[in-house]
Amino acid sequence: MAQLTYRASVSLAIAQSMRKDQKVFxxxxxxxxxxxxxxxxxxLLEEFGKERVMDAPISEQAILGAAMGAAMTGLRxxxxxxxxxxxxxxxxxxxxxxxKTRYMxxxxxxxxxxxxxxxxxxxxxxxxxxxxxxxxxMMIPGLKVVAPSCPSDVLGLMDSAVKDxxxxxxxxxxxxxxxxxxxxxxxxxxxIGEANxxxxxxxxTIIGLALMAQRAKEAALILKDKHDINxxxxxxxxxxxxxxxxxxKSVIETGHVLTVEENPRLCGWGAEISSLISEHCxxxxxxxxxRVTTPHVPLPSADILEDNTIPSVELIVNEVIKKLxxx
Amino acid sequence: xVDKLNDDxxxxxxxxxxxxxxxxxxxxxxxxxxFLQNLIKGTSHLALGQEAIAGAFGVALKQGDYTFCTYRGHxxxxxxxxxxxxxxxxxxxxxxxxxxxxxxxMHLTDVDNGVMGxxxxxxxxxxxxxxxxLASKYNKTNEVSVCFFGDGTTNIGAFHEALNMAKIWNLxxxxxxxxxxxMEYTPIHEVTAVEHPAADRAGAYDxxxxxxxxxxxxxxxxxxxxxxxxxxxxxxxxxxxxxxYRHSGHSRADPGKYRPDEEVKDWMENKDPIKNYRAKLxxxxxxxxxxxxxxxxxxxxxxKATEISMTSPIPEIKEIYTDVWANGGSEWHN
Numbered sequence: 001m002a003q004l005t006y007r008a009s010v011s012l013a014i015a016q017s018m019r020k021d022q023k024v025f026x027x028x029x030x031x032x033x034x035x036x037x038x039x040x041x042x043x044l045l046e047e048f049g050k051e052r053v054m055d056a057p058i059s060e061q062a063i064l065g066a067a068m069g070a071a072m073t074g075l076r077x078x079x080x081x082x083x084x085x086x087x088x089x090x091x092x093x094x095x096x097x098x099x100k101t102r103y104m105x106x107x108x109x110x111x112x113x114x115x116x117x118x119x120x121x122x123x124x125x126x127x128x129x130x131x132x133x134x135x136x137x138m139m140i141p142g143l144k145v146v147a148p149s150c151p152s153d154v155l156g157l158m159d160s161a162v163k164d165x166x167x168x169x170x171x172x173x174x175x176x177x178x179x180x181x182x183x184x185x186x187x188x189x190x191x192i193g194e195a196n197x198x199x200x201x202x203x204x205t206i207i208g209l210a211l212m213a214q215r216a217k218e219a220a221l222i223l224k225d226k227h228d229i230n231x232x233x234x235x236x237x238x239x240x241x242x243x244x245x246x247x248x249k250s251v252i253e254t255g256h257v258l259t260v261e262e263n264p265r266l267c268g269w270g271a272e273i274s275s276l277i278s279e280h281c282x283x284x285x286x287x288x289x290x291r292v293t294t295p296h297v298p299l300p301s302a303d304i305l306e307d308n309t310i311p312s313v314e315l316i317v318n319e320v321i322k323k324l325x326x327x
Numbered sequence: 328x329v330d331k332l333n334d335d336x337x338x339x340x341x342x343x344x345x346x347x348x349x350x351x352x353x354x355x356x357x358x359x360x361x362f363l364q365n366l367i368k369g370t371s372h373l374a375l376g377q378e379a380i381a382g383a384f385g386v387a388l389k390q391g392d393y394t395f396c397t398y399r400g401h402x403x404x405x406x407x408x409x410x411x412x413x414x415x416x417x418x419x420x421x422x423x424x425x426x427x428x429x430x431x432x433m434h435l436t437d438v439d440n441g442v443m444g445x446x447x448x449x450x451x452x453x454x455x456x457x458x459x460x461l462a463s464k465y466n467k468t469n470e471v472s473v474c475f476f477g478d479g480t481t482n483i484g485a486f487h488e489a490l491n492m493a494k495i496w497n498l499x500x501x502x503x504x505x506x507x508x509x510m511e512y513t514p515i516h517e518v519t520a521v522e523h524p525a526a527d528r529a530g531a532y533d534x535x536x537x538x539x540x541x542x543x544x545x546x547x548x549x550x551x552x553x554x555x556x557x558x559x560x561x562x563x564x565x566x567x568x569x570x571x572y573r574h575s576g577h578s579r580a581d582p583g584k585y586r587p588d589e590e591v592k593d594w595m596e597n598k599d600p601i602k603n604y605r606a607k608l609x610x611x612x613x614x615x616x617x618x619x620x621x622x623x624x625x626x627x628x629x630x631k632a633t634e635i636s637m638t639s640p641i642p643e644i645k646e647i648y649t650d651v652w653a654n655g656g657s658e659w660h661n
Contacts, residue, residue, distance in 0.1 A: 059488035059492060061451070065451060065458060065488075065489065069443075069454075069458015069462065070459070070461050070462040070465070072443060073393075073466075075466075092451050093454065093455075102653070103650055104426060104436070104444075105426055105430060106425075107653075107655065108436055108437070141657065241660055241661065242661075243661060244660040244661055276660070
């Protein structure tokens, strides 16, 4: 039993994958000698050397292009995009090339690569270094979208992402890097596409992802202790593929649903979940699906502004109470 | 005058190059005819007039080498050995097409022949070609990656990112700029800070400045062989700028009226790579009967392949839902 941070679990997960498979290499900016700007890749260069841990120039297109080309030959690259916001400068490679080449080639080409990137707010970095961009990749056919909420999920999902024959975007949450967990077994595998239940309950279903899943869990503990409400908290863990069955099963039991998204409102993933629920569980619903999101604004920087933009534990608690008790 | 005694290329390879270029020319002409008959839909970007470049690399490369080309890629695909019916069938959206109609004219892909895709958004494939080259280096194998692109590509960021990365990592790759003087409808010199859009940038990445007459098949072959050998020997990347000209407009929708008539006439009549190469073969005392036999053979192949393509079934509608994922399907939830 050892205590592991989310940050340390990233480098451990990459190392475990690289030890198991010589085809795995790692490429990114400041990832080797510097150990990553979030110190999430410390020790990899020392263990695997420059041939497998490559410090790249500030050339996001070249980084992902190289990873894609290498993956086309059967290698299994892990590429880092330092901040998910930077995906915008290489979005052609992601959205047009990596996502579509398998389909356009009629399956001649597989692209088994992982793009890992630091995502989300909480660091007061302002609007260009704090976004939650899972939605961007979710809407493009051909990309798998993973966002772990805890160290064990980082370990298990990274193992699956590296082994996956399709491209996976692996969104690590910046505000979770310091999150700690007691872990018995580090060399684990968690299938992509299986949601996790963080809190059991039959009064309401709260669906979250990454940091929002953890906040939903904290909210559920408060709801139970202080308000006698038993919330089921589902951590989706991946948006594509999506574990609709787990959502359905819970919604049939509770009849009430709240989604908690860190992204701005429009076209957030909660809208798709809400649509699926109305399509599949309409008769089980006791009221409309409620979406908690950031307002539809860029993320501001100052403490008080950022803290009041991203959904908080308190906001989730209040929304649930309002929904169930009409208060 | 030709120096027959010091001929570094030889009759066998010249005839191979002749056959290759002719195939590229006649298939492209056939594609044009099929468009006029409305048997090919969508768009197309013909490489008529530019055959010496793809042809020379087709002769110089080995099985196992990787090539990447653009939406103007019918010729580059055929040059690697892809079947004519595979190319025409794809253009016509038939089951016999290289990708069974899933990709179309701008995305021809034939991995078995090293055709790692045709890329229709400028710039990206230079960075992707670095990836196959990186894989060869990583695996300590000796394939060479070749990436073809047009003059317009030299003004997008990915070109510069890719050249820098190829150089710093000493990748086994050859970048081939086919400078046909026009970036789509605009003369390249009007929108580029330097005279030679690729070659004048080479120095910025510590690469040699290489400019070649892309319509001189022999010169093109020599240049290709030299750059490929350099890459295969682990001596790093090359950037070649091959001057050429397209006989037709940018795409199906473009009659190319922005080009001066006398310029078009000069390139069509005096600088046509096929016409000039035929004359060169005769200068080398190659029997005209052999030259003509190859012409007849290719014509016959193109006609037969056209017949196969036209009679090949159209794809089944269920194909829409296949091959998004490696499991063959397109499901995104359970």
